[in-house]
Structures are given as structure tokens and as C-alpha cells.
Amino acid sequence: MGTDSGLTERQEKILRYIYEFGREWGFPPSIREIGAAVGTPHPSVISHNLKRLEEAGLIEREPRRSRGIRLTEAGRAFLSATPTEMIPPEPPEGLVSIPLLGEIVAGEPIPVPSSDFSLMGADETVELARSIFRDTSDLYALRVRGNSMIDALIHDGDIVIMRHTRRVENGEMAAVWLRDREETTLKRVYWEGRRVRLQPANPSMKPIYIDDPTQVEIQGKVVMVIRRLHG
Amino acid sequence: MGTDSGLTERQEKILRYIYEFGREWGFPPSIREIGAAVGTPHPSVISHNLKRLEEAGLIEREPRRSRGIRLTEAGRAFLSATPTEMIPPEPPEGLVSIPLLGEIVAGEPIPVPSSDFSLMGADETVELARSIFRDTSDLYALRVRGNSMIDALIHDGDIVIMRHTRRVENGEMAAVWLRDREETTLKRVYWEGRRVRLQPANPSMKPIYIDDPTQVEIQGKVVMVIRRLHG
DNA sequence: TATTATACTGAACATCTGTTCTATGTCAAA
DNA sequence: TTTGACATAGAACAGATGTTCAGTATAATA
Numbered sequence: 001m002g003t004d005s006g007l008t009e010r011q012e013k014i015l016r017y018i019y020e021f022g023r024e025w026g027f028p029p030s031i032r033e034i035g036a037a038v039g040t041p042h043p044s045v046i047s048h049n050l051k052r053l054e055e056a057g058l059i060e061r062e063p064r065r066s067r068g069i070r071l072t073e074a075g076r077a078f079l080s081a082t083p084t085e086m087i088p089p090e091p092p093e094g095l096v097s098i099p100l101l102g103e104i105v106a107g108e109p110i111p112v113p114s115s116d117f118s119l120m121g122a123d124e125t126v127e128l129a130r131s132i133f134r135d136t137s138d139l140y141a142l143r144v145r146g147n148s149m150i151d152a153l154i155h156d157g158d159i160v161i162m163r164h165t166r167r168v169e170n171g172e173m174a175a176v177w178l179r180d181r182e183e184t185t186l187k188r189v190y191w192e193g194r195r196v197r198l199q200p201a202n203p204s205m206k207p208i209y210i211d212d213p214t215q216v217e218i219q220g221k222v223v224m225v226i227r228r229l230h231g
Numbered sequence: 232m233g234t235d236s237g238l239t240e241r242q243e244k245i246l247r248y249i250y251e252f253g254r255e256w257g258f259p260p261s262i263r264e265i266g267a268a269v270g271t272p273h274p275s276v277i278s279h280n281l282k283r284l285e286e287a288g289l290i291e292r293e294p295r296r297s298r299g300i301r302l303t304e305a306g307r308a309f310l311s312a313t314p315t316e317m318i319p320p321e322p323p324e325g326l327v328s329i330p331l332l333g334e335i336v337a338g339e340p341i342p343v344p345s346s347d348f349s350l351m352g353a354d355e356t357v358e359l360a361r362s363i364f365r366d367t368s369d370l371y372a373l374r375v376r377g378n379s380m381i382d383a384l385i386h387d388g389d390i391v392i393m394r395h396t397r398r399v400e401n402g403e404m405a406a407v408w409l410r411d412r413e414e415t416t417l418k419r420v421y422w423e424g425r426r427v428r429l430q431p432a433n434p435s436m437k438p439i440y441i442d443d444p445t446q447v448e449i450q451g452k453v454v455m456v457i458r459r460l461h462g
Numbered sequence: 463t464a465t466t467a468t469a470c471t472g473a474a475c476a477t478c479t480g481t482t483c484t485a486t487g488t489c490a491a492a
Numbered sequence: 493t494t495t496g497a498c499a500t501a502g503a504a505c506a507g508a509t510g511t512t513c514a515g516t517a518t519a520a521t522a
Contacts, residue, residue, distance in 0.1 A: 008469080010469090025293065025299075025301070026259070026291075026302075027258050027259050027299065027300070027301070028257070028258045030297065030508075030509060030510085031509070031510065031511095032508080032509070032510095042470075042473095043509080044471080044511080044512080045469080045470060045471075047511070048468095048469070049469085060257075062256065063510085063511095064509095064510060064511080065478090065510085066297045066298060066478065066479070066508080066509055066510070067258050067298050067509090068256075068258065068510090069258070070256070070257035071257075127360035127362050127363065129359055129360060132358065132459075153384045153386055153458070154384070155384055165291070165303075169288055172460075173460065221460075222460050223459070223460060224457065224458065224459050224460065225457070225458040225460070226455065226457055226458075227384070227455065227456040228454070228455050229403075229404065229453050229455065229456070239498095241499085261478075262480065262481095263478080263479070263480095273502070273503095274479080274480070274481080275481080275483090275501075275502080275503095276499075276500055276501070278480070278482090279499070279500080280499085283498095283499095294480085294481095295480060295481080295508085296479095296480085297478080297480075297509070298479090299480090
């Protein structure tokens with residue numbers, strides 16, 4: 001037995017993972033992916049617990065279909081009601097609370113943890129109209145520090161709204177995580193055969209060429225730039 | 232070839248089915264489920280067409296993962312561009328609908344009627360979170376045309392949110408109505424004794440001096456700059 | 463103690479699923 | 493006509509995936 005919610009700690013973990021996996025990837029996890037996430041490689045255990053979660057009405061399943069897991073409203077409600085630390089207050093309908101995950105310095109990039117893109121840990125949020133975006137599930141915000149991106153018409157204090165996607169079109173501006181350097185930087189990305197060109201918007205600056213595309217991890221693309229002025 | 236969209240009829244069917252399947256089941260379809268839906272039980276055909284859809288940027292895929300299909304923004308846009316059009320809903324509480332009153336060209340200013348700042352006549356609006364602003368009663372929006380304000384970090388297509396005030400501090404950026412010229416322009420305003428200096432943010436451009444301050448009518452000051460990028 | 467219920471472990475299986483390979487048909491350009 | 497690009501068709505395969513079965517462990521209960 002786990003908590004007073006009637007769910008095992010593992011069951012709660014599973015439920016939460018299903019939610020977070022869906023947010024990140026756009027489709028539900030498989031049984032074994034859940035198992036790896038909660039530390040049990042045995043599908044029967046997950047299967048058993050999924051059965052319990054379904055009996056509790058927190059999820060729905062499509063028998064014999066891969067990734068046939070669906071969170072019910074009750075499941076979502078359960079997750080918002082039992083936070084791990086703090087759950088941000090529900091924004092009014094029509095608004096999106098976009099987590100402000102940190103800062104980004106264009107010239108001298110600072111790392112942004114690539115694993116933690118959940119709402120947790122974001123003490124600040126940016127509220128925008130949901131209608132502006134077609135899909136708001138994978139948006140986050142970064143505050144720009146420094147004036148190195150001045151020629152991209154982005155300067156100190158600006159807020160950039162990012163979409164957490166793994167793929168960008170040629171020429172789109174993206175937040176790029178360079179694995180070997182452990183840096184994040186804002187650049188326009190061009191896929192040139194088997195190398196990647198990271199082009200600063202400033203034409204006087206030379207592009208960075210990455211010969212190993214696996215070193216380049218797209219954190220997301222810039223969807224919007226917001227600048228607030230005097231009052 | 233199918234339509235003028237560059238997509239085969241089958242590819243369009245596939246794209247639409249991915250969307251509808253996701254809406255119905257909460258997870259993406261498998262390749263063979265797509266095949267059955269579009270009348271071809273051959274996975275290679277679907278695989279081939281999915282590759283095309285991915286190249287077109289309409290979907291994203293996670294290689295070798297079952298149901299690893301995700302609609303991109305472009306994909307959603309494509310679908311909503313074709314079928315029955317949607318009716319925009321009323322803005323919910325917590326939002327401000329800021330009237331988009333027209334365009335402003337920094338270099339070659341165009342007139343904006345100073346008398347009509349009501350909501351009427353504004354066919355477009357910009358929706359923002361009410362919490363961003365102290366007071367939302369006197370806000371309006373203008374779309375920037377042209378790149379003359381490029382050194383003010385404002386460029387073509389940007390939306391500027393204005394506060395309709397008659398008075399600005401020295402150095403604040405304002406929309407200025409020049410009575411004799413019947414023009415509106417975006418400039419930083421400096422009150423210098425009995426004349427007014429309208430300073431373009433571009434340092435290479437000369438300021439405009441207005442000797443008769445009554446000719447200068449402050450339309451409002453720039454409160455926010457919004458730039459939307461790809462998707 | 464014996465019983466029952468629940469959660470877990472381990473293994474195996476049938477099917478599903480994405481991918482790859484080869485071959486065919488179609489249509490437009492050379 | 494030939495050529496090439498492209499959509500399609502069929503088959504096969506390795507791995508993923510959901511499911512099931514037998515057995516173990518632990519705790520609550522009679």
C-alpha cells in the first residue's frame with residue numbers, strides 16, 4: 001500500500017509518467033517504456049497496475065493495441081490534485097501559463113537542462129492568450145540576457161517563447177543544445193547534408209559547423225519574441 | 232499528383248486520418264491502421280507516404296517506435312486550411328481583445344485617424360492576457376510595415392501594443408501624430424524647451440525637430456512589441 | 463496457524479509494428 | 493521510344509508489444 005489515495009506509489013508514478021510522456025512525445029508510452037521509467041522491466045507488473053488504474057477510472061485502455069492508453073478526466077484531476085511539490089494555479093480559460101524555465105545568453109551560452117521540461121521547477125510563468133497558438137502543450141519561455149543577439153532583433157530582457165520540438169525547418173531559429181560543449185544557444189539551423197550549420201543572425205559573425213549531427217540537439221524553435229517597454 | 236497543394240490525394244487522406252484518429256482515440260494510428268483506413272493494406276505504401284509528409288514538414292516521426300507519429304503545426308494548419316472553416320469564439324475572461332487599428336510605416340508614415348480609437352472599425356484584434364497590463368482600457372495595436380525601424384529592433388510584421396496616452400516621458404517611444412503632415416510615425420520623443428525632437432532609433436537617421444509643439448500629438452506610447460515567427 | 467488478497471518476479475508466446483527489399487505501373491520529359 | 497521520377501504492390505524480417513501463465517512474497521484476516 002502506498003498513500004491514502006488508494007494508489008500504490010508505483011501506480012501513482014505510472015500515472016504521472018503516462019501524462020508526462022504524452023506531453024513530451026505526443027503519444028502514450030508502451031508498457032515496457034513505462035516499466036523502464038518506474039524501474040521495473042517486467043511488463044506484467046505494469047500490466048497489472050494499469051488494470052488497477054483502469055478500475056480506478058483514472059485511465060482508459062484499448063485492449064491489445066500498442067500504446068492504447070488514455071488519461072481520463074479523473075486521471076488528470078488526480079494528477080493536479082496530488083502534486084509532487086507544487087502545482088501552479090489553474091489559469092483562467094483561454095490563457096496559457098507558459099513556464100519561464102530560465103535564461104539564455106546568446107553570446108556566452110549557458111546550459112539548460114534538456115530532461116526537465118515539465119512545469120515543475122518553473123517559479124515564473126508567462127501568460128498569453130491560448131488563441132495565439134494552435135497548440136500550447138509544448139511551449140516554454142526563456143529570458144534573453146545580453147545583447148549578443150541584437151542583430152536578430154532580440155536584445156537583453158526580451159522573452160522568447162519556444163516550442164519544444166525536435167525538428168526544425170531549414171533557416172528556422174532554434175535553441176540548440178550542443179552535447180559536447182554542454183551549451184545552449186539561439187541560432188538559425190541549416191541541415192547541410194551530414195553536417196549542421198548554426199548561423200548567428202548577426203551577419204558579421206561566422207557560422208558554427210557541426211560535423212556530427214548527433215551532437216546537435218534541437219531544444220525547440222522560437223515561436224514568438226516579446227519585449228516589454230516602460231510600464 | 233493529386234491537388235495543387237503538392238500532396239497526393241492519398242497523402243492528404245493519410246494526414247487527415249492521423250488527425251482524426253488522434254482526436255478519437257487519444258493516440259496516433261499505426262501504419263497498418265492507416266492503411267486500412269485509406270484502403271491499402273500495404274505498410275510500405277503508407278511508410279513511403281509518411282516519409283513524404285515528413286519531408287513536407289506536416290508530421291514528425293520517432294523512428295522505430297510504434298505509433299511514433301506527431302502532427303506538426305504546419306500539418307494542423309494544412310488541415311484547418313482545407314475543410315470547414317471555424318468560427319472564432321468569444322474571448323473568455325482573463326483576456327483582452329486589443330483592437331488592431333491598422334498599420335504603421337516608420338520610414339514613410341501613413342495616416343491613422345486620430346479620432347476613431349474605439350473598438351468599432353477594428354476587424355482584427357490581438358488577444359493577450361489581461362494580467363500583463365495594469366490597465367487595459369486604453370490599449371490598441373498597430374502592425375509595423377517596412378524595415379525602417381530595424382535598428383529599434385522592430386521590423387516588418389511586428390505588432391506593437393500602444394497605450395493611448397497624451398503624455399510620455401523623455402526618451403520613451405511613442406506613436407506621434409503630426410498635424411500638418413497628417414502622418415503618424417514611431418519615434419522616441421524628447422521635449423527640449425519649446426521644441427520637440429523626434430528621434431528615430433536608427434542613429435544614421437536625422438531627428439525631426441518640431442518647433443510648434445501643438446503640431447505634435449502623442450497618440451500613445453509603445454508598451455510591448457510582439458513578433459511571431461514560423462508557425 | 464491457515465486463508466485470502468494483493469503486489470511482484472520470471473518466462474514465454476502470439477501478434478503487432480516499423481522497416482527493408484524487390485518488382486510493377488504510371489506519367490512526364492528527353 | 494527510352495529514361496527517370498514517383499506512387500504502388502507484395503513479401504519477408506527483426507524487434508517491439510500486449511498478454512498470459514506459473515510461482516513467490518508480504519500483509520491482513522479468520
